[in-house]
Amino acid sequence: MSNNLLQVDKLNTKIFHGDYTVDAVCDLSLELKEKEILAIIGESGCGKTMSMLSIANLIPQNAKVVSGQIIFNSKKLNISDEKELQDIRGSQISYVFQDATASLNPIFTIGEQIKEMFIAHNCFSPNKAKESASKVLELVNLKPAQKYYNYYPHQLSGGMNQKAMIAIAVASKPKLLIADEPTNSLDRITEITILKLLKKLNAEFNLSIILITHNISLIENFADTIAIMYAGRIMEKGLSQEILHSPKHPYTKALLDCLPKKGKELNAIKGSVPNLAKLPSGCKFHPRCPYVMEKCLKDEPDFVKISQEHSVKCYLQ
Ligand SMILES: Nc1ncnc2c1ncn2[C@@H]1O[C@H](COP(=O)(O)OP(=O)(O)OP(=O)(O)O)[C@@H](O)[C@H]1O
Ligand SMILES: [Mg+2]
Incomplete structure (x- = not known):
């Protein structure tokens, strides 16, 4: 039996814009083992957030998961059963949103917001929930907990608000944490602190993590696997070491070439990321690809398996 915590097969999400519809997520397939950390990388507008919101059943009202299959913790989720998805999403899959400060409730203290999670998900008494909230604050290094418990979001820095969001997310003891650019707009040191915190939660609680990030340079020692996204699709996926040191897709190579290098x-x-409403024919990266061939303009390539873990959506393999 597979030890996958999450298996997504050919998930498709559409966004309805009144007079036209866009395919925001196209045939998304991925696997995540227990305790695995997967990093999702791609330029802005590539559909990283929409893909993960689709898995967590948090897509906006004008969007719909139209097809595909999600198996979570050995259970096939019925993508049209709102109630079932909500139960699982709330307790076993937690989501840290792209903008932490906006996601926190400004009129409640950080401690109260974590306490509410313990009451809602674990049915704790108010006293026990308060005690547990303090423990979680310690866990995410918001110490002393008594002090931060009574702080409002506006009294905390961006990095502290991210830690508070992570505290709220882990209060339900999820099996999977999806963190959408949790280090966005933070300085480098705070960014490393947040990644270290996620790694600690991963090690201590066997927490599986999907991290959406732009910062490729920081993930080598953080993520086990990487998926590269472009135009709502995964273009390449595999072990971090393979993707970073032996990239196969021209888009992955191009992304890695953009990393700052000393003296260069x-x-x-x-070019730019295509508008999802006007996608090019064939391979969606072909207009920007330095290796474009005749057939890339006509048909979209299927995934080619390079190794057990490594696959790439490109004819060049
Ligand atoms: N609420 C929404 N309504 C309509 N379209 C949306 C909505 N949210 C996202 N989109 C569209 O879906 C596409 C994918 O957006 P998404 O937010 O998933 O990209 P992303 O890769 O997460 O980008 P970023 O790195 O900037 O966060 C974009 O074309 C975007 O305009
Ligand atoms: Mg996003």
């Missing part, structure tokens, strides 16, 4: 000029990928 900064690189950027030519």
